[in-house]
Amino acid sequence: MTAGAGPTMTRVRGRNTGAVAADQDAAGLGRWRAGLFVLPALVLIGVFLVLPALWTIYLGATDFQLTGTAAAQPRIVGMDNLLSVFSGGGFAGSLLLTLEYVVGSAVVGQAGLGLALAWVMRDRRGVLRRVVDAVVLLAWILPNSVVAFLWIALLDRDSGTLNALLGTPGFGWLLRYPMLSIIVFNIWRGTAFSQMLYSAALANVPRSQLETARLTGATPWRQLWDVVLPQIRGHVLTNLLLVSLWTFNDFTPFLLTAGGPDHRSETLPVFVYVTALTGGQLGLGAAISFVMLLVNLVIAFGYLRLLGRRKDGAA
């Protein structure tokens, strides 16, 4: 009796889950068994991403210090850290520098130059194409510390390559134009990604469409604007999202200017580092990090909304 009831019940339950999920559940695993497959990844994400993020929020609510009594016994100070982040002058200035860095080097520089390179190189084959690809990729694959060293050697005041080329010995590029220096540096450093992403996107636009436009007399600029850009809009937004976030969180400028001179190139990641590790105020640093996280989320949601609108428009 019981032996007969068991399988029947199982079958009924199986049928139920099947009916519920039939239109969404292609693998036919059911919700719980499918969940098991995702579990290991969720655990890893939880331990290494979510927990530290929550820990940052907790730290930001304390007066945790690198040394002294507050390092041994941090006190909960509540919103004090956050309030001082917004009331102190350092954060607002640093945020502006960061936005300048993101717009200048990521949005205009990397994405713009990447698209331009991809467009100009779209039909090129042979030596020129290979040389450009190699140079761009080389900048991408070198380690940060090596690239930073190369750029210091290039921009050095006394024996730098640039000063030797321009005949301006003693000109301190990193001191006179710290933001411009790190922006140009980051463009040089990261354009490869955008160029490769756009090259792949351009390859998806059928040649016949460009040729049709050419036959009507459209200039290359019009072909790009009328035919290509509307079709690669999704790629453009995805690329902008990625390079914006990477650049927003980029710490490499520290290796060139260490945030100086006089905080003039102190972007937020550098600001956090200086506050938390150089200044020793770990709690305050955590609070700044938390605000950075929020800014990141705002940027990401902005792009994702634009992407979502594209899908609605296409449907």
Next chain:
Amino acid sequence: MAAITTTGLGKVYPGGVRALDALDLSITDGEFFALLGPSGCGKTTLLRTLAGLESPTSGSITIGTSDVTRLPPGRRDVAMVFQDYALFPHMTTADNIAYPLRVNGVPKSSRHDKAAQIAAELGLAELLARRPGQLSGGQQQRAALARAMACHPKAFLFDEPLSNLDARMRLEARSFLKRLQRQLGVTTVFVTHDQSEALAMADRIAVMESGHIRQIGTPVEVFRRPSNIFVASFIGSTPMNLLEAMVVDGQVETCGQRLVVPNGVIAGLANGVSFVLGLRPEYLTLHTASVPGALCGVVAVVENLGSQQLVSLEVSGTTVRCVVTEDAEPALGAECWLVPRAERVLVYLDGELVEDAVLSDAR
């Protein structure tokens, strides 16, 4: 509105591939002209060179009265319809049709009126607000045609216009295209690898092989009198019988048999000369009773073509095909006799057609 002439047109790709070899072609005003050949014969290269999308390495192209050899595609005043139609997926049908006008700076309201008018002519009036993804294959093709018509070009260039349509649509589109071309009277060059398409639509056909033009002629000319063995074997939905033959005592010997051919067919050939005899299956008559001087063979295969039957006979080890009407189906294994139609016997010497005075008159 314009004739198209090429003089010594050549195209050699880097690496030495000769896609076009000194082509002289003259397409008259208002003609519907087909470039026909197997893949890789250079027909698409020729079309793209006419459009200006490829630049020739030698020779010149004239469209109308002007030499356009060095002009960029946008200034040649020709419109091309691509095999995949190349409609812009992010634009509505109306915007697609109006795009050439937009590039040429026509104001928005008048270019949309124009687009609506052309769309109405091609039966697209209801579809103006749709995107290409929401159109059927045939509708997409008509939208691409409408876009090509929008700026009244001197010539149309079609690249494999029917190959993306299913079989039924293809027939419909064929008559549609032919009627449209006649109505508009615009010089039109189209590329196809399908000989039946070329025969059905074109006023004249250029049959191409590896960068050369092997024959130019009306559909009737290339079908009835292919000027060489390549054209003979390429044209015709049932391939031509090409039989090794020899002149023996002033008579034709082929497949080990004597075949009586009309007077004059081999008049110019000396005794003992080998040649190829070209007999279209459609031009052979099948007899079930013995006929003196006919090719005698055994029925091996009968294929139903609908209203006709394609009969393959074994003639002393060689397969010879002939087409018979539906009522005259012979039995498998039966012995039959094939008599060629007098004025349709072709003789190829060294691969080229032997033009015969007597036959030319008979034709």
